[in-house]
Amino acid sequence: MRAIFETLFDIFYLLTVLSVGIRMIRNSKGSAQFQLFGWMAVVLGAGDSFHLVPRALALCTTGLDSYAFQLGLGKWITSVTMTVFYVLLYYVWRQRYHIHGQKAVTLAVYTLSAARVILCMMPQNQWLTNHSPLSWGIYRNLPFALLGLLVIVLFYRSAKENHDTAFRWMWLTIVLSFGFYIPVVLWGDVIPVIGLLMIPKTCAYVWTVLIGYAAMKAEYKKEN
Template sequence: MVMIDNIPSIIFLWCYMFIIWGNLIYIWIKKPMVITKSWKLIFGAFLLLAFGDVFHLVPRTYLWFQYSINHQTDIYTTSIGINVYGFGLIMTGITMTFFYLLFYLFWKEQFIKFVDVPALKSIKSRIRILDGIAFGSVILRTILILLPWNHYGSEPTYYLGFMSFRLLTNLPLYIIGIEVLVLFLKSTQKTPGSEVVHMDIQIALKRSSVWIIVSFITYTITLLGSPVVPLLGMMMIPKTIAYLLVFYYMKKFILLNPSSLKFEKEIALAI
């Protein structure tokens, strides 16, 4: 059976939505006069994250309202309940995948443009492979998400207590997520060439990487553990908080600091 919400979980979800949408609106109002491609990629990533969560939050709120307020205790097992809940999971899954793709494109925009920096040439030589991993993961996961064996909105078929088709569906997300994480950490190490990117961007990527790791750990616990111990589904709460902290660091050091995106051009001209 799908997770049945309660008043605290609904309040938490709506608080999360107000925070992320409120900040997106504020960032858009404060946007720089000249919007760079890098700025668009980061802003677009979090816009996708918030937009996708709307499709997840609204169905959950609707089902909770019908279940708790209207006492329609079978709403989660009706065709309407299954379709509404399932559609939300599908949209959230797709937008989350593209979230990481935009993060990858942001990394590429910031680091790979400096072709004359020796420390970046080794990464530059493998860029086609990295592109293939990123775009291939997005295409594969989108296809897997749309397959009926995920049983979105209803109880999936488990093997060995926790395995289901949804594990396979999530593998491409782990691949592109780990790729982005490794590139963020590797590219911001203290090496010749790392100085071509503004220090604020390096700080944002390093601190965001910590919370991306937290998000994957908590998501993995939920994915593998909740079929065995349903209470572990609450690990999605720290996962959500982790993404808010990623948003916070990207907002503080990049989205509200356009000088960090202009500085890159000045250094490139000086190399």
């Protein structure tokens, strides 16, 4: 039952974010903001597929232990693509609110992103085994969490200051995604049931993508 549910959920998730992302890219009408948002969704779905597809195969066949290499490689790739996702989201913020300058903020985004990617590339992570150490899970996620916190603050403040109803909950989707993700990093290996929090975490990302898509449709509807 778990294998069927997870597999169907993952298929729904990947098809949703990829199809919405592609649609946004194709229908962006030259809008840098929505084109970026579309690419952000595609990066999210494509990156997660490297982990979710092997996971679905593992659950439906011989089990997770038999796919340690594929799952580890998928997590490794996803850790990088998720970092790219937040960099793109940062530029969506800049485009949407017509931000100029802010070099210190941009430097912080790139510094945290670089730190995250470098830490993810360290062999101590032991990605391709079943025994990835908790300590390195914490190390590589510290700059990632700070990057997420920075993006949360930026969207919260800008949406409030600009009375942006379309993006008023963007900050909350990111809060929820990290809120569900952090317990999995800390206790997922010790208490396997905590891994189920990845489902609402994934739903939070779907919400993120749908906010952008709904905003695009609403803006183009006004123009017509």
